[in-house]
Amino acid sequence: MESCVRVEVRVEGIVQGVGFRPFVHALATRYGLAGRVGNDVSGVFVEAEGARSAVAEFLAAMERDRPPLAVIERLVVTEAAPTGAGEFVIVPSEAGGPRRTPVSADAATCADCLRELADPTDRRYRYPFVNCTNCGPRFTIVRGVPYDRPLTTMAGFAMCAECAAEYHDPANRRFHAQPTCCPACGPRLRLVDAGGQERDGDPVRDAAEMLHSGHVLAVKGLGGYHLAVDATSEAAAAALRSRKRREDKPFAVMVADLDEASRVCHVDELAERLLTGRRRPIVLLDRRAGTGIAASVAPGNRQLGIMLPYTPLHHLLLGEVARPIVLTSGNVSDEPIAHRDEDALARLAGIADAFLTHDRAIHVRTDDSVTRPFRGREMLVRRSRGYVPEPLTVPWPFPRPVLACGAELKNTFCVAKEYRAYVSHHVGDLENAATLRSYTEGISHFLNLFDVRPEVVTHDLHPEYLSTKYALELPDVDVVGVQHHHAHVASCLADNGEAGPVLGVAFDGLGYGTDGTLWGGEFLLADLAGFRRLAHLDPMPMPGGSAAIRAPWRMAAAYLDHGYAGRPPARLAVRRRNADQWDAVTGLARQRLHAPLTSSAGRLFDAVAALLGVRDTVTYEGQAAIELEQRADRDERGGYPIGTLPGSPLRLSGVDAVRAAAEDLCRGVAVPVIAARFHNGVAAAVVRTCARLRESTGVDVVALSGGVFQNLLLLRRTVDGLAGAGMRVLVHSRVPPNDGGISLGQAAVAAARDRDCPTVAATGEVTPG
Missing domain, CATH: 3.30.420.360 (Nucleotidyltransferase; domain 5)
Structure with missing residues (x-):
């Protein structure tokens, strides 16, 4: 006869509020085990006893088949003496001691809830707040811990008898799902006009009709309000831009399903996983031609930010609209996203024609996440x-x-x-x-x-x-x-x-340096505790300080004035376009008057973008560099040489790249070719500099960071070059x-x-x- 064993199991990670206890209960029942499972301040504790083989299979299944939202960080098993327990039970939570259990993020509606949403015979048919232990709001409704209904924004909704029965049944997938509700006891959806007056009729169908008619709609999501328009309507997208005061920055687009996403953009295997996973971020993907998406949605951009519905309300709305919609943050540019109803009505009344809202409060405003695939890995942008x-x-x-x-x-x-x-x-x-x-x-x-x-x-x-x-x-x-x-x-x-240690390459807009100047094109020998600055882009003045960030042509003027000793070619269009201020701006640069020095890689990209006529002024951070990347010919392999100036730290001459780009422009070389040669030259300079620093330090691992490395053309060329030179490369994945x-x-x-x-x-x- 097989021996009986007892194990005590400590499970840490995201294991509360995600259905872990009923999952363990069902698993133990399946394998004929006795014992108990419960929550405490550190996670979940399990005691299980039975046949040794059954216990082994139980432990393996606990990790292998865990609930969709569960994340097991640590699982510790200790063998103990059997007690002769006769059943397996879920016990009340144990309190006391410092809290160590993480809170789950909000999760997209699961397949089971979507089936209920679409089933005319189900009591939650077309109910926009259907959720269960495997999906729905979490972080955005939590007011405190422990994660129990009284400490969420669902506290004011008393469960009806049917919902309470589900909530207390360990065999039900809504067991201890804190947002559990139904039309009889849960939040209620409303469509109100800009003055806050509720409209009669079906809120979802009427909202869809408004979108069809070209109106701007404010929609209350999980983490705040969005502004929505028909993404195929140029007039509607342009109206939203004007009202929101968002002149150029691309809007995100929500589509009904993966098939529609694939019709609009090129979707590879990783992009499919990102789009359909429980997190449902905005995914930046190369767009297809002729999709019918309005030009004003993402003007001049090769990519679109695509996402799939992640709440029941989104599914209902997309089903009624039957076309892609813009879904962008509910705010005026530079303001936080609106998440409280009164604030949203006050701030968005001049933008939205109506509000699709409800009475479940949002405790924490949380914008949509933004990500992109990069060589088989996710690279987060937000x-x-x-x-x-x-x-x-x-x-x-x-x-x-x-x-x-x-x-x-x-x-x-x-x-x-x-x-x-x-x-x-x-x-x-x-x-x-x-x-x-x-x-x-x-x-x-x-x-x-x-x-x-x-x-x-x-x-x-x-x-x-x-x-x-x-x-x-x-x-x-x-x-x-x-x-x-x-x-x-x-x-x-x-x-x-x-x-x-690594050779850290940090390319970004601006950062305060230890010498009091503004850094941004840095090569550091670094570990977690400290760093040495080994090389950087040769500093250039920023004429007018922050004005040069808003007007990249000022950086072009500074670079060209320095590169041509005050006499850049008169035929350069950037000089003609800004002739009325050119001499004053170059004078600031020469005299270092209101012109702080910066080694910023971002400002170098700005200079080239303005030189090529891509962008003289910007309406959002990084716009000039982003549009320069968009214009670059991806097939061009030529690159501009960037020299190294003597001294310590080493200095890389960004002026060389600007001057080479200007010469090509005067020769009539196409802008996309010049843009590509600039990107390729910067990547080659990074590789050459890292190879040189490897010789002096013995370090052959390179870490790439900073906002400039969100530029995929630069990142690809740099990673390829470093790998080709025999160096190991670290890039970001879990944080931007x-x-x-x-x-x-x-x-x-x-x-x-x-x-x-x-x-x-x-x-x-x-x-x-």
């Missing part, structure tokens, strides 16, 4: 809904709890303890009071949600960043400043679970390469210094703490 607040685990501990305050643009913050880093949802640019309030509220929510009392607070070195000022005002904490580009490289290291990943890097640096890690920065060039 990490938010569907991903947050799930933790990023790292191989090294955080000795003390950390709050990392992030950067100024594309801000995220990060709270970290033990082996987990909780990077926040996308907050946005910390440039106004509304966004700053969202930032501080978000930090308070995370600290409470994950029971973190920070002892170390990290910040960017820029003294004027609002995130820096916030950090410096916090009492009773150790404050650590982390240089911007070191944080970028550390973010890439943490993203890949590596400690360094842009400033949205900075907070993770800051936290990783603080932890490494806390662990007293030796640093590669033997010269002492360590970001001051």
